[in-house]
Amino acid sequence: MTDLSAPDRFRPTPPIRPEYERAVTDTGVIGDAARPLSPWEKLVNVAALRRVLLLAVIAAVWQAAAVWQNNPLMFPTFTATAAALWDAALNDTLLPMAWVSLSILLKGYAIAVVLAVGLTTLAVSTRIGDDLLSTLTAMFNPLPAIALLPLAMLWFGLGAVSLTFVLVHAVLWPLALNTHAGFTSVSETLRMAGRNYGLRGPRYVATVLIPAAFPAILTGLKVGWAFAWRTLIAAELVFGVSSGKGGLGWFIFQNRNELYTDKVFAGLATVILIGLLVENVVFRWIEAHTVRAWGMVR
């Protein structure tokens, strides 16, 4: 066993020093405790500005690469794509096509959200509901929505119903999974506080569990949105060929057939733009007014 006590010559005694008391300096003398940021510091703090700058850099690289390649059939320049986008939006069918895609998307999304809330509410209130949700998500979450398209076409024919079916599948499972994970991570104290008020059943879920799990639910909504968008465009690429009903995917497919590569790029750019808009405007707004305002995420 080691002896922790040090030998005498290594055993220093702390010096005993005089005590003192001081009057604290008046804060007025110290000057500003806080200094406003300079305009440059403020500008750099604007996330939107930084991101727009980044987009501009990407566009410039694209333009340079395309000019250097000099093959408009394979790789049109940024300016040509922008012009095609402008033209297609004004004179071609781009905007109505985008609207067709979006309206189907929103319908499928809304149905999936309602189903996910129902399923997870069932899962938190009963044990069998919990088993059901776990089994279903384990089964269907890994299944790519597009793989269900042939079956959907067989059942519902060619049209909006098949697309909606596939979309619901794309959104429902990731959203249910995230919502359920959010519900189970709500702190015991908060649950007890809610039950203390006499809350139970659907009111308990609506007033305690859903807001408390909102960061996870929001992640689920975002993932679901991305899944839905890419599933829809992919489905339309297949679909458009046989039904010709339209949609952005169909617009892209049609223009590829006619070798309007700049319009193909314009179609793809629209997909990206709508995605960016939803992510940076819609979801960001929701985030700023909910989880960020509540201090649940930074």
Next chain:
Amino acid sequence: MNALSYPAVDTAADAASHRPLLDVSGVTLQYKTRDHLVTACYRVDFQLFQAERFVLLGPSGCGKSSLLKAVGGFLAPVEGAIRLNGHAVTQPGPDRMMVFQEFDQLPPWKTVKQNVMFPLLASGKANRREAEEKALDAIAKVKLTKFANSYPHTLSGGMKQRVAIARAMAMEPDVLLMDEPFAALDALTRRKMQEELLQLWDDVRFTMLFVTHSIEEALVVGSRILVLSPHPGQVKAEVNCHDFDLASTGSPAFQSTARRIHTMLFADEVEAQGSTGA
């Protein structure tokens, strides 16, 4: 000097003529972990009268928090009964408002005012206008009027606990259940909160069941202390402490009572050590 005006101790006959507000009789609490059945407390009896500040005191593992949860209706006793105003307690309810130790007891999506209004609205005890009125009144009582529209994450720990107390008081519950509400606070804030709680009691005269493991806090905050033995908790003694407040912590009477309680809790430990050592 005793800051709280407290009625003289009633004679035994007079006390018996009062009906207890809360009657806990022969309560045994057990809970299951993954591979154990744990008995938290064994055949505990106590009674709580109107406007009492009753403290459950004991070392960790004596089941004092479990007892409080049982009174709250979150835990059903395996033996014995808990009666509030003569009615058996079977489930959580807004007539027994709980203040927890953890700061996350306040829903972060509600401002201070909304937090205090929440139980009033959820239980249907008040309509929106009345709830707002009561909430602002309770918030003023805990001196947070300036922060009525702030979200909880912008408040300090002590302020959050004050909101939780305001929220519970606004409900005007039959009994206020406090589960070590100041345990997570720093020593200076805790002392201030104890002082404010006593002032609040003097003002409102609510009935309170308070759980703590600090002898000093029990003596200061309480008017009567139930001393529980460790694991499983059994009633060891009931001690009066209505004469003590923060100003009397240095007094000989306070010190001797503290020592008495300390011996009660500590004697057990020596015995336990002796028996395991033998």
